Amino acid sequence: MSALPVDLDDSAVLGWLDAPMNFTARADPISPDFRPERRVAVCMLIVDKCRAGKASWKAMHVLSWALQSPKRVDMLTNLKNGANLLDIPVVRFEPALDRALDLALGVGFLTRDGVGPFELTGAGREALAEMREARVLEQEAAALAAVNGKVSNRDVERLLEWRSR
């Protein structure tokens, strides 16, 4: 540290510090996982991947969780080929996804019959086609595409309650 530019004694410093301070609130940066556009779009990708185009609430959470890291994506890929899962995954349910699902229902991209599975609406399918066209979320789409066929409820259960066969 270089010497102080000005020589000050303590009282002077204290007097100098005794000034009103103003704080301006700045917008927070937030993780992309909390952006409604992204989450709603990912939800639509997931529903599209599920069997018969229907995804239960549980499946939504499990698959959304699985898309969050490459390691989990591998697990998802192995799901179909009957390989034993190597470690017991601990799936977490996150409230942000529930909000995203509510939004998706509200704006009419997904529909849901009571507490039944989520399904894409016509508008949802259009939006999804447009997204694929614009080549966004390519990694997520690729991760889902790496899973053979469609994801069924049984696959989801395997991820949740792991046991070797």
Added chain:
Amino acid sequence: MNLKVRRLRLRAQTGQGTFGADIPFSKGLMVVRAENSRGKSTAVQSILFALGLERMITTQPASALTSAMRDRLIYDPTTKAETSVVSSRVAVEIEGANGEVATVTRWVVDDSLGPNLVRVQHAPIDDITPEKPVDDYYVGRQGGATRERGFHVWLAGFIGWTMPELPAREGRTSKLYMEQVFPLLFVEQRRGWGGIQAQMPAFSGVTEVRRRAIEFLLALEVGQYELTRQRLRAREAELANGWHLSVAAFEQSLAGSGLKSLGLPDRLQTTWPDESHPADVSVSLGDENWQPLDDFMAAASAELARLDTPETNPTVDANVSARIIETLDAARQVRALDLALREELLRDETELRSIGHRIDSLTEDLRQHQDIVVLQKLGSPVAEQLAADCPVCHQHLPASLLPGDVPTMTASESVEYIKKQIDLFEAMRTDADQAAIAKRERWIALRQRGDALNLQVQALRDDLTSSTGGITAEDAALRVELRDRLQRLEGVVERFDELQVQLEGLAVESAAVKAALRDLPKDELSGKDRKKLRALHHSFVDQLRAYDFGSFSNDMVQIGYDDYLPRREDFDLQADISASDSVRVIWAYLLGLLEVGEQFDTNHPGFVVFDEPKQQSAKDVSFAALLKRASGGGPNRQVIFATSEPLESLKAMLEDVQHTLHVVDGYLLQKLS
């Protein structure tokens, strides 16, 4: 540049004997008259077929010629009886640059010779005997325009053309194909009158191919600039790569020797050596200090000289044991330093790893945010809806999925914010990397120093037990060590000097390339180019006037300086004119190109073929004026016009026009005796 057709010969073997046609062509205006559907188009298309240019008019070479040559021909005009074609060929005698003559033959149907084969014989058609040597080339296949045996490579050379290598899609380059130049020389009846360059095959992926074809035909310099620019950029990339590799190799060679280079930029420089930051190699002294290599070597040489002259040696130090203690102390200090440095190194490397992780996760965040920005810009219902209010309760929808109403950055702000962070961490990574490298070298130097001190202690112990009269063992050990080190360092100096010479050469060339790039006109027409285009404009407007162009006043017509095509006040001229005016425009433009070729140095071969347009589009065109214009000009032009105009009116049209007329009587393919 020259191409003229001198003879056309068709031959077809059938069950009813051999049929064929022979048409002699002369220079100047050459009119071929035949009835429609009696072989007029066959004659014209045969020229294209023989020159391997059928891909200009069709994607299926098999259907390039009329069925009379391919399949069945009418042998009896009265009964229209047909017979199968067993074998048929087209031969054309052409004249090229420097008046060279060759006969080109291509088989349409044959048992043994495929349609991809083109046979070239260097003699007029009538002088060909079985003994004449033949050259076989291929066409319409991969490499037909690029490889040595490709027919179009031969033909380009024969005409005197050098086909340019042009920028194509996806950063590739591709040759300009002949089929892309010939639409400016050859108008085919069926689709050729749709507009200027109506039949432009776009198979090579060359960008702006229409413009490039005109640039080539008129030999405009502006096209050359673009090519030169590409070549220079490629050279610059090579130089940059060479520089990077040289520097990296040198630094690699220093690794693990306690040396570090300073001021060697990784990127290509235009001035070298750089006076303000001279490059240098430093030697680590093991502690915090680094010494320039030259100073270090000078000191080491002096020390060696001192050791080499025994008389300057102080008498043997009686106090050897004190020296041993001193040396042991020094060695201990070095060990302590060594340990501390190793811990620092470990810390630095951990730091580096965590910065790496940080950058990875930031990059992932950036990707996701960029996706969001795209999603928002889709104008799709996704973004629209999410930016609007809740459709049920009409509250404003939250910008985030977090509970509570937190003011959040917009997606594009986030992208900028993350990019800044990545920049910051990248800079930190570079610094940390440099620091770690320097520490590693210091550590190596320390180890070497520690080893040297250990040896010294050994030698001193020897001195203690056996006092020799001459050189002490300590000095002897020191000398060996110093010599060895100096030798190694001299090698480094040598390599460093070589590198300087190399870099200087690269810098000089890079400066030259940069200057050349700067001096290239920004895609602008040169004075000569402008002259050519003015001449084209002049000839074009002049012709429109002569041809009774009726769509609007001729004074409004210009030749665009960006695409070289005729336009009227920034509108494409060909968009809204009558069919007959369209014929006039194409005729005037192609002849205009030919006329410019007669006045200037261009690539125009002085050869144009017009297959008369179908009646309905040409019904108001008086071809007399068009033919008159075509017959003028220089002695070295050939304008071929195929028509089915009634003979009487044709003769009236050609009355006071210089021309050669060949009338096909009845069917083109006649039985040969």
